[in-house]
Amino acid sequence: MLAPLPSQRWNRQTAGHLLNRAAFGGTPAEIEATCKKGVAAAVRELVNVSADAAQVPPPSWAKPRNIRAERTQIRMAKGQGQNSKEKQRAIQTMEGENLLDLRRWWLDRMMNGPAPLLEKMTLFWHGHFATSAQKVRDAYWMWLQNDTLRRDALGSFPVLVKKISRDPAMMIYLDLQQNRKEHPNENWARELMELFTVGIGNYTEDDIRAAARAFTGYHIDYATQQFRFAPRQQDLGMKTFMGHSGPLNGDNIINILIQKPACAQFIARKLWLFFVEDEPLQETIDLLADRIRAHNFEMRPVLRELFSSAEFYSERALGMQIKSPVQFIVQTTRLLQTQLPSPMVAQNAMRQMGQILFAPPNVKGWDGNKAWITTSTLFFRYNFANYLINGDAMLPSRALVHANVPDPAFRPAVQRQQLAEQIKRPPIDIRKIVPEELRDKPRELIDLLSARFFPKQLSEKETNTFVEFLDARTPDTGDATMRELVHLMMSTTQFQMV
């Protein structure tokens, strides 16, 4: 059993920690409100998401199309010597725009949605069942997978795995729809074990071959964009998988995997890495794995215990994680009490920081923590904070078209114009963050802002550096100087922590 947090340790810092990790951070007012609720009520509120919250209306374009008919049309046009490339290009452009909108839609839910933990858990599963639009090439399918992840994000893990094995985006990503009786494809079978359930070292190459055969018959209906089971393609022959023999099918394989002690261990470790700390103690993982088994892989009660535990609030965890790029974007925007950047800018920012939603680098998902930080991404974080604070005024005037595009010369003027529009952004309203009466009281102002921006209290020396900056500016206490101060506070390693 994980030890519950002693109530005397519930304070603004621990309340802020809960909001940072189980949601996307809180403003001082939100932290105060959470603190007043007490730990039990605060956790309950985050975890007990209503069924409605998981049923999110899709973006307007997210509807299935008859892809089969579309392809036939293109093929016929080609056969008749017509220009089929144009039609293809139109589809590609549409998919690109829809994907951009899908990213906006999800970031907006993280930022303003009624159930932040649900979105955080959906993000966890997106990294776990990593699937990239680069291969799937269809925004509807990417949305559909996101919806599937959200609906079961806090529910049963075995149910979720089975749904994902029938998820068209995943099936395309890991070639499961090409898995035929005569020619089993091993891609999905391998990753199911290595990355989704038991982890490497807990299966053999023969297990992979047997599992590949068991998952035959999984197809996609391209006329409706839905999963379809094709019984005639199913290999019903005898298979031996991890010591179980029989005419096993895909669900049988998943059931066998879930029963393996390694599975609860694997999920426990991944949850702990995502929500708590980079280098967990094995005994903590053992405890959490026990709880996962005790709760039959139901995520809601597992998370309730996790967020109520003393381990979650330990000194090893408080403010010791590096923000993911998505967390950086959403949390910084929230802390500045401003709006998300335009979809195009947000998408570029995710790319440059190394975490584009719906396009993880590979099926392993994002490595996270230290891997987020390189010299390149660190500079980008600092500069992106500058943009969020000061708007496009921070860019050199010519940079409007150069800023985020590698080769503007190859882009038509219309697109460049659109991009310039997307990059436009006013400076933040600094008065929301800096009270008038503290502008000429550097030390009090720094203390106030530090509490807002940093997960841990700064040392005396650290505070002094910012105070010195304000002193050097005296008597200028104008908005621009205040924004510069905020940018300076965000251009630190401390601001990367959560």
Add this chain to the structure above:
Amino acid sequence: MKTKTTLQTRREFLRTSVLGAAATWTLPVFLEKTFFALDAMAASAATQIVTGKDGTILVVLQLAGGNDGLNTVVPYADDAYHRARPRLALRDEQILKIDNHVGLNPKLTGLKALYDEGHLAIIQGVGYPNPNRSHFRSTEIWQTASDASRNETHGWLGRYFDNCCSGVDPTVGVAIGEEMPQAFVAKNPTGITFSRPEQFRWRASEPGKGHLTAEEHFFRQLNGSDEEITAAANNGASIGVLPGKATSELSTVEFLQRTALNAQLSSDKILAIARKYKSTVAYPQGQFASSLNIIARMIAGGLATRVYYASHGGFDTHAGQINTHTRLIGQFNDAVSAFVADLKQQGNFERVLLMTFSEFGRRVAENANGGTDHGAAAPMFIIGGTVKAGLLGQYPSLVDLDRGDLKFNIDFRSVYGTVLDKWLKARSEVVLGRNFPVLAIV
């Protein structure tokens, strides 16, 4: 010159500031220690250190996803090749023939030319014992140069930085991209990553007008690089090496601080080079080309880098392989050709060695989807002005297979070891843990 302006700003700051003594609080203890060790080291450093300014340079190019070795270096004369790949086998008449058994993919015209002029070594059948067919695990094995049965955290180039590169600045290793390759992971984070040199800098809220703004001064201080350290680093003293016997891993916080410092220290140099050096050779479009273009510019500008690293993905061709692989191999060929032309024009081709690798080759038999599944042994390319050209090793048998995959003849660590010993003049045994047979490539 930069230091001078900083000093002026600093004096200005001291004059205007009440609390004159600037705090160096972000300079963590481990750096302070390093700092004190610098004097001693500088004093005892009798030999000049080789850097990428005038010494040899290694460029590592990763073909991520598992490049199909059989359709890259093609055993066209082997019937088994055509039998195993009724749809994917390349036709004899298109192959760029090396000898009467193997030839290059028809797209590799530039590499064929390099071979003919004596600047390309093809190492056949490279792999390792007990090959792992997982992308991630096999990539890890290649990146850390570990045995398949062992887990190693630090990369092979990271261990090279740790053990053989004391007394150089963080730009000793440069990875193009946003991600640090595991090969660079070291006890002491050395090496930097960036994707666009022009953007590799911190922007002040109030863009400076030819001098450092006060904000920038504070920024440098906050990120652990005010002028003392910068000056020390520019003098060739080390910030890349911890003194003493530090064996523990850096904490997350220390890791962040070190990275911030590395970024700050290298930014000015890289920006200056990027502004000054442009290639006159035309590079094609695409990621391979843009990465190699940046590397060529950095080499031209005399960055102290000894190891450059670039990666390009998409080689995981489980389905519909022909089109994808042809396109990727073509991009690779065109980019390398432009890079070599650029280096020749600079007069730097003799100092550069480019090495390709992929985490594994692909299965001999094609699958039902016009693709190939994860395999094992595959060829590597070594390109350079002073490389010993030729075809090394044996092409593995296409019928005596290990679970449908080629058996390796040459351990990839033999290639690494040779590059370390003969090219970088580092003791490979220290980096790789033991000695591997040396190959005749340099």
